[in-house]
Amino acid sequence: MTTHDHPMQLFRMKTTPFTWMEILIISWVIGKIWEECKDIWSQDIREYISEPWNLLDFSILTIFMTSFIARLMAFWHAYSAQCYVDKHYTDLSNMTLPFEIQYFQLARINWMPSDPQLISEGLYAVAVVLSFSRIAYILPANESFGPLQISLGRTVKDIFKFMVIFITVFVAFMVGMFNLYSYYLGAKHNDAFTTLEESFKTLFWAIFGLSEVKSVVINIDHKFIENIGYVLYGVYNIIMVIVLLNMLIAMFNSSFQEIEDDADVEWKFARAKLWFSYFEQGVTLPVPFNLVPSPKSIISLLLGIREFLCAVPQDKGKENSNDEMELNKLRQQEDLSVEASLCPTRHQKIMNRLIKRYIVKAQRDKDNDEVNEGELKEIKQDISSLRYELLERENHDMETLAELIRQLGEVIRDQQKGVQRHKLSIHS
Known part of the structure; x- marks a missing residue:
């Protein structure tokens, strides 16, 4: 049994x-x-x-x-x-x-x-x-899902910014509609807005179009209250559904596009961070097998017990010798630290290379970036100034050319007069 x-x-x-x-x-x-x-x-x-x-x-x-x-x-x-x-x-x-x-x-x-x-x-x-x-x-370990996960994670910040305005508008209409219909419990088509809980449910599901318009209808002849309810309910739907939700979608599009431009770099940094988390000192066995004592934990426990048992107080002579040994160790450590500060470590070399790589990439991206609106304005101004300079130079060159032509004409006339005088002197 x-x-x-x-x-x-x-x-x-x-x-x-x-x-x-x-x-x-x-x-x-x-x-x-x-x-x-x-x-x-x-x-x-x-x-x-x-x-x-x-x-x-x-x-x-x-x-x-x-x-x-x-x-x-x-x-x-x-x-x-x-x-x-x-x-x-x-x-x-x-x-x-x-x-x-x-x-x-x-x-x-x-x-x-x-x-x-x-x-x-x-x-x-x-x-x-x-x-x-x-x-x-x-x-982030996956090349396809990593950038998408980072982009979606960044858009959460936009949600928190939006929630401040959303909660303010939502609470305002919830309290207002409750104050308007709290006296009509049992005199409505349904219990919407008669309690704070019902007001919350009705307004929340109205965002998704799941609330009825009859929620503001009263079974008795109080048309003024009913009309005020229609107006408030309509204004709420306009503000929440048409304005705020579309604003949130626009914020998502803007933020997602900004992140998408640098998604590859962001993903590589996130992937490297994920890799480093597995390189750090951690548990030997995964969950839940870490509940079973591993050889490493047993050895660490035995070493800790041995160090605790061996920590016996020494006499004064040994204390003095220990003090001298500690001073020598401190001096050696200081000497090693000075040498280490003078000689760059492997970590410092790697960091310097990463910094140089970042600077080179940033400079290359800056050179390859498309022309922005400010640069277009500068180019237009340069073209306009060049046009004015060319026009001024053209006018100046035309004046110079006219002066040269006039001077050349005078020289030619003088030469012709000289030739005529020479001919007259020969005939005479």
Whole structure:
């Protein structure tokens, strides 16, 4: 006979226990928590918080643990009720149980809204959705999805800017419509705007065109209130749907285009950052196998115990000798630091090469960039000034040419007069 066939078993004892899949997820969550604790221990807490992915991991693990704790509480309550039944009853078929025990025999539709199992299932669904977003962490490794993921991540900033205006307008109309229709509960076509909750639902789904126009209709003859409702509801749709949503789309297009121009460079930096994260000192085994002690962790523990046991206080003579040895070590370290400062390290050489490569690429991009509007204006001004200079030079050259022609004509006339005088002198 199985536990499901046991006549004394409560209904909740069949639905509350963890499944094998949930047990695997619990082991993964515990291993991930251990990994995050080691990360916090190995680095500063400020550095840990500054990384957005760490905040996402913290949120996922917190929601998962809250869900599992609520599920464990539900199981504990059901188990306590089962122990009470096993102790005081022999058959549940014709027994009248106390309400505290009878509750664990009820079907799901009769559970209280604050039941720990319902809360656990809701939080578990949220955690599963967030856990799938963790896949975006490895997308920069792919050449196709990496630039797209970076571009979409940058547009999130535009959403936060837009949310300030959106929330302001939304709250203003929500409170206004609630104040207008809060007195007409039961006197409307539906319950829209009669409570703050209904006002929120109606205005929110109106953004997607899922709210009815009849939401502002009143069953009694109060046309002035109804007309004011029509006007406010229409203005809300114009502002939110036509103005703000189109503004958000335009912001997305502008931001996405700006990022798309440098998406290749941004993706390469993101991919290099992802590579470096795997080069850093971390856990030996992946989650959840990191819960099993590795040889490295065992050796580190033994070395730590040995260092702790060997830290025995020394006598004064040995302390003096130790002080001299420490001074010599400090001097040697200072000498090494001076030599290291004079000789560039491999890291410094690599950084210098990267800086030079960046400068050369920036200069090349600047030379190859298309002409912008400012440069076009400068070119137009240069052409106009060149045109005026050419016209002035042409006028000056024409005047000079006319002067040369006049002088040449005078010279020719003088020569002709001289020739005539010479001929007359010969004849005479």
